[in-house]
Every structure is written in C-alpha cells, then in structure tokens.
Amino acid sequence: MTTKPENLDPIINRLERLRSRPIDLSSLQKRIEAEIPRPHRITFLQVLAMRSVRAVAAVLVLGVSILIITIASWSGPALASTDDLLQLHQNVVAQRMDMTNVTSMQAANAALAGKWPDAPMMPDMPEHKDMACCVHNIGKAKAACVLLAIDGIPVTLAAAESSEVRMPDTQILRQGNVTFHLSTVKDVSMVMTQRDGHWYCLMGQLPTTRLIEFWNALGK
Numbered sequence: 001m002t003t004k005p006e007n008l009d010p011i012i013n014r015l016e017r018l019r020s021r022p023i024d025l026s027s028l029q030k031r032i033e034a035e036i037p038r039p040h041r042i043t044f045l046q047v048l049a050m051r052s053v054r055a056v057a058a059v060l061v062l063g064v065s066i067l068i069i070t071i072a073s074w075s076g077p078a079l080a081s082t083d084d085l086l087q088l089h090q091n092v093v094a095q096r097m098d099m100t101n102v103t104s105m106q107a108a109n110a111a112l113a114g115k116w117p118d119a120p121m122m123p124d125m126p127e128h129k130d131m132a133c134c135v136h137n138i139g140k141a142k143a144a145c146v147l148l149a150i151d152g153i154p155v156t157l158a159a160a161e162s163s164e165v166r167m168p169d170t171q172i173l174r175q176g177n178v179t180f181h182l183s184t185v186k187d188v189s190m191v192m193t194q195r196d197g198h199w200y201c202l203m204g205q206l207p208t209t210r211l212i213e214f215w216n217a218l219g220k
Helices: 006-020 026-035 044-075 082-093 105-115 208-217
Strands: 100-102 131-138 141-150 153-161 171-175 178-185 188-195 198-204
Touching (some): 082 178, 082 198, 105 141
Antiparallel strands (some): 100 131, 178 188, 188 198
C-alpha cells in the first residue's frame, strides 16, 4: 500500500474548497454581451414609413415613364392607321367637312393653300368634274384632301408632309424607284406612297392595281 506525500495535503484541501465554492460569472457575461453588436430594432412606424416611401417612388417612376412615352408619341410623326384613313375617306365622300368645290387640281391647290398655307401640292391631272377639297387631321398631323372620281367611283386623294405621317404596317409593292404601301379595309383599297418629301394616299372602292395605274398617270 502506497501513501501520498504529506506535503500535498494543503493543495488538495484548497482544491476541494474551490470546487465546492460557487462562481459568479454574471458580471463577465454582462461585459461580453455589451461587446456583442445588437441588431437595430425597427418600429412599426418606421416600417410603415419605409413602405410609404417605396410606394411614392414607384408612383413617381410610373408617372415619369408615362410622361416620357406621351412626349415621344407627340414629338414623333403621327401614325396613319388604316382605320383612321378609312374614317377620313368616309368623311370626305359624305362631305362632312368644310368642302370647297373645284374643277381642276390647280384650283384645288389654290383652295387648299387658302385653308392651309403649307399644304402639300397635289399632282397635276386633267380637268375633273365634281371635285372638292378640304383640310383634315390624321392624329396631330394635317392632311390636304381632294375628292374625285375614277371610273365613276368616289376616290379620296390625301397628302401630308412625310415627316409628320408614319406609314402603317401594310403590304409593300415596289415598281421601279416607287414604293407603294397597300391595304384594304372594308372593301376600300388604300395605296400610299411618298413623292418629293410628301406622303400621298389614294383611297376608294377600286382594285389597288387601278389606283396605282391612276397614280402613275398623274403629273409631278
């Protein structure tokens, strides 16, 4: 049997007393917690304010976008849609506007210049009976219009500045150096082209081939 050295007794006794003594670590815990960064608490009012700011920002972005689109649409050329052109032709044939009766294209150009000093010149053509002219609008663009007859069928010849009218998406036919845009809406044929910086459209209840033939016969 072995015996422990007597000089270890004091150390053992001290360790036994330390083991039985409670240790207070609360102050150390508080110091450690104080050093740990805490997440910032956001109140309900702050959350509501943030949502309000985001909502206002979204409305402002939407408003600016609509404004940009509106300005762009008004600053660019007007679209000569086939529906608008059909309505224009019907109004001219029914003479729902302030029409002026003329007997020649020269007289029509003079009458149109009185209504609209910057009206595009209509191409020359032989004397024609039962002609009339007026100035109408295609969107925000002005158009000079002449009502005439081809083969006894009423036809509208409309003219505007090419920079103010945009062609609709229609069938394209090229004949030499001339490009025609063709469309038919409710049995009304439409033949559009450009000449000398002007936009022209012939409309009537005739085949497009007949309207193109008539246009090619017109003088410049």
